[in-house]
Amino acid sequence: MLPRPPGPRPHFLIGNMPLASRDPLAVFTRWAGEFGDVFYYRAGWIQVYFLNHPDLIEFVLVRNHQNFRKDRVIRNSRWFFGDGLLTSEGEHWKRQRRLSQPAFHRDRIAFYASVMTNYTQRMLSLWQDGTVIDAHQEMMRLTLRIVVRALFGVEADKTEEISRSLNIMMRNSTGARLLLPPFFRQLPLPRMFELRRAVTKLNDTVYRIIDLRRRNEGDSGDLLSVLMEARDEDGSRMDDKQLRDEVMTFLLAGHETTALALSWAWHLLSQDSQVEHKLHQELDRVLGGRIPTVSDVSSLTYTEAVIKESMRLYPPAWSVARTVIKDFELGGYRIPAGANVVMSQWIMQRDPRFFSDPEKFDPDRWSNENIQKLPKFAYFPFGGGPRQCIGASFAMMEAVVLLATIAGRFRLSKVEGQPIVPVPSFTLRPKEGIYVELRKRPYGTTKCLHPIG
Numbered sequence: 001m002l003p004r005p006p007g008p009r010p011h012f013l014i015g016n017m018p019l020a021s022r023d024p025l026a027v028f029t030r031w032a033g034e035f036g037d038v039f040y041y042r043a044g045w046i047q048v049y050f051l052n053h054p055d056l057i058e059f060v061l062v063r064n065h066q067n068f069r070k071d072r073v074i075r076n077s078r079w080f081f082g083d084g085l086l087t088s089e090g091e092h093w094k095r096q097r098r099l100s101q102p103a104f105h106r107d108r109i110a111f112y113a114s115v116m117t118n119y120t121q122r123m124l125s126l127w128q129d130g131t132v133i134d135a136h137q138e139m140m141r142l143t144l145r146i147v148v149r150a151l152f153g154v155e156a157d158k159t160e161e162i163s164r165s166l167n168i169m170m171r172n173s174t175g176a177r178l179l180l181p182p183f184f185r186q187l188p189l190p191r192m193f194e195l196r197r198a199v200t201k202l203n204d205t206v207y208r209i210i211d212l213r214r215r216n217e218g219d220s221g222d223l224l225s226v227l228m229e230a231r232d233e234d235g236s237r238m239d240d241k242q243l244r245d246e247v248m249t250f251l252l253a254g255h256e257t258t259a260l261a262l263s264w265a266w267h268l269l270s271q272d273s274q275v276e277h278k279l280h281q282e283l284d285r286v287l288g289g290r291i292p293t294v295s296d297v298s299s300l301t302y303t304e305a306v307i308k309e310s311m312r313l314y315p316p317a318w319s320v321a322r323t324v325i326k327d328f329e330l331g332g333y334r335i336p337a338g339a340n341v342v343m344s345q346w347i348m349q350r351d352p353r354f355f356s357d358p359e360k361f362d363p364d365r366w367s368n369e370n371i372q373k374l375p376k377f378a379y380f381p382f383g384g385g386p387r388q389c390i391g392a393s394f395a396m397m398e399a400v401v402l403l404a405t406i407a408g409r410f411r412l413s414k415v416e417g418q419p420i421v422p423v424p425s426f427t428l429r430p431k432e433g434i435y436v437e438l439r440k441r442p443y444g445t446t447k448c449l450h451p452i453g
């Protein structure tokens with residue numbers, strides 16, 4: 001009989017409730033330090049096995065992925081995602097992934113670079129030197145506009161309903177709330193009314209757009225038209241419900257995560273003038289004051305490293321979880337069917353075994369030479385294996401293009417006395433936003449602005 005992994009001492013009734021603690025990330029970090037590569041706890045009736053080694057994560061996400069399905073939080077979110085890529089399983093997921101893949105083809109993504117810079121320039125035209133803004137709110141608005149335009153080919157301003165409903169849904173999609181059994185959503189509580197109304201409104205809007213498009217078929221360049229045109233080997237296409245589920249998934253999975261990658265990058269840059277200076281040097285050298293285009297992306301290597309390093313320290317998806325289908329053995333322990341396995345980017349990506357001086361914001365660690373030495377799953381901001389993020393290239397290009405466009409025009413300086421608290425909800429959100437002071441940046445002034453070596 002194999003032993004159960006070590007873990008924290010449980011309360012006899014409720015076990016351990018790290019997510020309800022004041023600082024869940026500190027709790028997980030402490031437990032990983034104390035108990036090692038695998039630890040166990042019970043949260044109420046849910047058994048959790050936490051895996052803290054790249055090989056164990058690869059085992060679950062890649063080598064033995066058939067033995068796992070999406071965890072309870074993701075399963076509970078089916079009522080608004082439907083059976084989209086994030087939540088579906090088995091043959092249905094395989095078919096949807098096959099049909100959706102062309103929408104994320106490199107050429108298709110490249111097409112959106114100009115949409116991205118246009119919307120960013122519009123935002124920047126409203127920014128004023130010396131004012132204080134919440135960079136997180138600005139990034140959320142910007143990435144929503146971009147994903148709505150990329151998906152539907154319509155202006156977000158004309159679909160104000162979409163952003164209002166999405167905001168309500170996101171306010172309510174905290175990890176703890178999604179763990180509650182589904183009947184809680186039927187309770188006659190004002191919050192639940194608001195949430196159900198938001199989902200209904202969003203559905204109406206999305207179905208209206210699909211219906212309009214059905215009547216004017218043809219490739220209009222946006223992702224929806226690619227999804228509508230896609231045919232499976234037997235000639236079948238997605239019906240309206242499948243289109244709705246995928247569109248809803250892309251809207252939600254696609255905008256908050258990218259906004260977070262940028263928000264955390266602004267936070268880190270505002271704390272580190274040397275990294276900021278190096279970033280400006282690259283932008284001045286490669287762009288010389290121009291707005292970036294898709295062909296600049298491959299030359300913006302330091303900009304990309306800033307994004308990668310920000311996602312290492314503040315991963316927008318701070319954990320990935322699965323439910324075990326059949327009992328199995330891992331690292332000398334037996335893990336039973338029905339248990340949850342959790343793999344956390346926050347823990348792995350700050351592990352000193354794989355990242356020297358792990359708390360340091362150091363984009364230079366992303367040199368080719370260093371990357372080759374890194375075990376594959378020591379860094380996995382987009383997950384891995386067959387369920388890896390389908391939007392990873394879209395998100396990386398968007399983050400690089402937006403960071404370059406904005407940092408070319410403005411410095412976002414820290415506002416003293418504002419505590420920045422990462423909250424591990426569905427995603428890793430800044431509790432009170434990220435307030436920064438805007439400083440207009442004259443082009444090509446790296447040398448005189450920052451006289452650092």
Ligand code: HEM
Pocket residue numbers: 085086087097249250251253254255257258261315316317320321380381382383384386387388389390391392394395396
């Ligand atoms: C920085 C931005 C992003 C991050 C950090 C991120 C992270 C992730 C992660 C970790 C997963 C895997 C979840 C799991 O295995 O349980 C995932 C899946 C997914 N993401 Fe992203 N994502 C980002 C951007 C996007 C964008 C822009 C889109 C679409 C426009 C998108 C759509 C999806 C979808 C549809 C899935 C499910 C894929 C499948 O299971 O086949 N994501 N994402």
